[in-house]
Amino acid sequence: MDQANPMDEQTRHLAAYDRHVRIDQEIHGVRKSVTQDVVRFFRPAPGMNFISYAWLDESTADKVIQKQVDYFLKFDQPFTWQVMEHDQPSDLRERLIKHGFAGDDDPSAVMLLDLGECPPELLQPTSLDIRRITTADGLDDVVKIEEQVLGGSFAWLKQRLGTHLQIPDYLSVYVAYVDGQPASTAWTYFLPHNPFAGLFGGATLPEQRKKGLYTALLARRVQEAVQRERWFLSVGCSPNSRPIVARHGFEFIGYQYDFEYQR
Numbered sequence: 001m002d003q004a005n006p007m008d009e010q011t012r013h014l015a016a017y018d019r020h021v022r023i024d025q026e027i028h029g030v031r032k033s034v035t036q037d038v039v040r041f042f043r044p045a046p047g048m049n050f051i052s053y054a055w056l057d058e059s060t061a062d063k064v065i066q067k068q069v070d071y072f073l074k075f076d077q078p079f080t081w082q083v084m085e086h087d088q089p090s091d092l093r094e095r096l097i098k099h100g101f102a103g104d105d106d107p108s109a110v111m112l113l114d115l116g117e118c119p120p121e122l123l124q125p126t127s128l129d130i131r132r133i134t135t136a137d138g139l140d141d142v143v144k145i146e147e148q149v150l151g152g153s154f155a156w157l158k159q160r161l162g163t164h165l166q167i168p169d170y171l172s173v174y175v176a177y178v179d180g181q182p183a184s185t186a187w188t189y190f191l192p193h194n195p196f197a198g199l200f201g202g203a204t205l206p207e208q209r210k211k212g213l214y215t216a217l218l219a220r221r222v223q224e225a226v227q228r229e230r231w232f233l234s235v236g237c238s239p240n241s242r243p244i245v246a247r248h249g250f251e252f253i254g255y256q257y258d259f260e261y262q263r
Contacts, residue, residue: 013112013232014086014253020196021234022053022082028167028192037064042075049079050258058089065099069261083257084110093257101259108236111250115226115233119249123223126216129180133173136162141175141182142201149203161187169228174220176204176213184213188221188233195231202241214244 023039026032031042037060039053049072056064065081072079081096089095097103133139139158146154164171169190176184184204190197199221204213225233236256237245246252 010251010253013114013251016232017110017112017196017234017253018053018084020194020232021191021198022084025052025191025194025196028164028170038068040068043077045075045077047077048260049075049077051079051081053082054087054092056088056092061089061092061095062099065095069099072261073263078263079261081259081261083259085254093259096259101261104257104259107255107257108238109242110253110256111235111237111242111245112253113222113233113245113248113250115222115231117249118222118226122219122248123226124219126212126219128212128216129177130216130220131175131177133175134165136165138175139165139173142173142185142187145175145182145185145203145205146201148205164189172221172224173201174217176217178208178211178213183208183211184217186214186217186221188224190225190228190230197225197228197230197233199233199235202235214241215248218245218248 023034027041029044033040033042037055038051040049040051042049051068054064068081081101083093083096093103131138133142136158139161142161143154143158146157161171161173165173170192171187171189173187174185175182184202186202187200188197189200199218202214202217222233233250235241235245235250242252
């Protein structure tokens with residue numbers, strides 16, 4: 001029997017990601033608009049509005065880009081255009097810059113795990129202290145970790161995650177503890193009526209790294225997604241986290257760029 005072509009599989013996964021995450025996804029509390037040219041999302045002010053997908057070619061791109069700029073400028077909010085490497089036309093990123101968008105020099109590496117081919121080690125129980133956070137008060141530990149790892153204030157995160165925790169079956173938040181103290185955190189969004197779930201927020205205190213906390217949190221979230229009969233997990237990775245998820249079977253499908261319009 002012929003072996004499956006890895007490139008064919010990657011192409012199928014990329015098409016599934018485009019369809020289910022970039023085009024079909026619904027976000028609670030965010031209005032969605034689909035035109036013949038683009039998929040647009042509108043957050044409550046003063047949040048970031050964005051375009052997640054566009055059907056463009058060389059003959060239509062500039063006209064559509066300018067049309068969307070004119071449209072979004074009616075809102076007193078920032079907005080971005082999300083671009084994957086395979087989006088058409090091939091010079092879309094350069095065209096966006098010419099229309100006033102800032103380039104993105106730090107794109108996320110989009111990694112995908114087919115849960116039907118999940119590595120056995122991610123399905124094993126862990127002896128580490130991993131707790132699921134179900135109340136707004138519990139999010140204080142999440143905020144504490146993010147602030148220590150990334151710096152700045154993350155008070156806004158407690159409000160956002162707290163609101164989403166009130167929506168049934170939408171968000172699962174986890175914290176790993178060492179000696180009773182919060183050491184690492186991560187969460188999963190389960191897109192409504194969608195075979196994909198998205199991993200977000202992975203952060204571990206510097207002094208607690210290389211102890212298996214990130215992997216344990218990943219395993220716990222993979223197991224929940226399997227139990228909830230999702231097909232895929234997606235995650236946007238930094239250079240630090242990409243090798244970790246790659247070791248656990250996640251496939252790199254491309255870089256995602258966020259081009260923010262400069263008013």
